[in-house]
Amino acid sequence: MKKRIFTIIAIMALGLMTACGSGKSDKKASGTELANPTTYDKPGYSIDVSENWAKTNNENADLAFFYKSSENDSFTESINVITQDLSSYDYTLDTYKDLTVSQYEELSYTIENCDKVTIDGTDCYKITSYTKNDNTKICCTQVFTLMNNTAYLFTFAAEESDYKNLSDEVDAMFETIKFDAKSTESSSEETSVTPDSSDNSDISDSSESSESSENPEDSQNIETSSSDVPTE
Numbered sequence: 001m002k003k004r005i006f007t008i009i010a011i012m013a014l015g016l017m018t019a020c021g022s023g024k025s026d027k028k029a030s031g032t033e034l035a036n037p038t039t040y041d042k043p044g045y046s047i048d049v050s051e052n053w054a055k056t057n058n059e060n061a062d063l064a065f066f067y068k069s070s071e072n073d074s075f076t077e078s079i080n081v082i083t084q085d086l087s088s089y090d091y092t093l094d095t096y097k098d099l100t101v102s103q104y105e106e107l108s109y110t111i112e113n114c115d116k117v118t119i120d121g122t123d124c125y126k127i128t129s130y131t132k133n134d135n136t137k138i139c140c141t142q143v144f145t146l147m148n149n150t151a152y153l154f155t156f157a158a159e160e161s162d163y164k165n166l167s168d169e170v171d172a173m174f175e176t177i178k179f180d181a182k183s184t185e186s187s188s189e190e191t192s193v194t195p196d197s198s199d200n201s202d203i204s205d206s207s208e209s210s211e212s213s214e215n216p217e218d219s220q221n222i223e224t225s226s227s228d229v230p231t232e
Contacts, residue, residue, distance in 0.1 A: 005084060005091075005151075006103060034172055044083065045152055048176035050169060053079060067158075067166065075136055077158040077166060079173070084151040093146050097125045100144070104129055109140070119143065120178050130160070139163035143174050152179070 037048040040055075040063055049055075049065060058064035058080060067077035091099070097114070104111055109129040117126045124145040131138050137160040144153040154177065156163075156170040 005086070005089065005099065034169070034176070037173075037176070042081075044147065044150060044180060045081075046176075046178045047081065047154070047173060049079070049173055052169070067162075075133070075138065075159040075162075077162050078156070079170065080153075080155050080157075082151075082153040082155070084153070085149065086146065086151055087149040091146060091151075093123060093125065096144070096146055096151060100125070100127065100142075107131070117143070119145070119175065122147070122179050136160075141167065141170065141174075143177075145179070147179055 034048060034050040036051040038051070039046055039048050042062055047063070052068055053065040054068050056064050056066055060082070061080045062083050063079075063081040065079040086096075101111060101114060104127070109131045111127060111129045113126070113128045115126050117124050122145050124143050127140075127142045129140050129142075131140075138157060139160050140155060140157045142153060142155045144151060146152075154174055156167070156174075158166060
């Protein structure tokens with residue numbers, strides 16, 4: 001029997017971490033230009049991340065980051081990247097989107113927008129939503145696509161006021177996503193680059209490129225439950 005795919009797993013774990021304090025920081029990204037971005041090159045995709053975000057470990061995510069100025073926040077702003085192996089399923093991007101929407105509804109998320117967008121010439125869906133965690137309104141942006149029997153999910157979660165302040169910067173980072181190019185198993189370590197130079201990275205030979213389209217070893221069907229996600 002096939003396991004159920006939970007498509008909003010990227011809104012869990014790190015995004016639910018709370019800081020010790022309960023104050024608010026007046027954080028705001030400066031425009032949409034990324035500050036000293038680092039390119040994280042993984043099998044199947046790459047993304048540029050501003051130096052305002054610190055990489056952290058999350059065993060359920062391919063990549064995980066938190067906003068550095070979160071010490072006094074009641075909610076830790078997070079970006080997670082999840083990959084899911086869909087080789088046992090027969091999903092199209094649209095049917096996967098429908099599944100995602102239904103799971104948002106099951107977990108008491110209110111969807112504000114669900115739009116098809118193009119990133120790096122690839123069709124994706126972008127969903128913005130919110131829910132309540134105790135008395136805190138948590139807002140989320142999730143961008144996802146399907147390629148080579150793998151789902152790629154990029155999720156940003158933050159408390160409402162910080163979400164509004166940081167969403168432009170996060171959108172700019174999501175716009176740097178590249179699919180299928182420049183990714184090999186040996187390139188999983190990050191390299192600091194500027195946004196312009198990231199487009200001119202060396203491309204591996206054809207034998208290495210073919211490896212980049214394979215699912216990473218840690219890509220797998222991942223299950224979670226409503227306890228992993230903030231509910232009302």
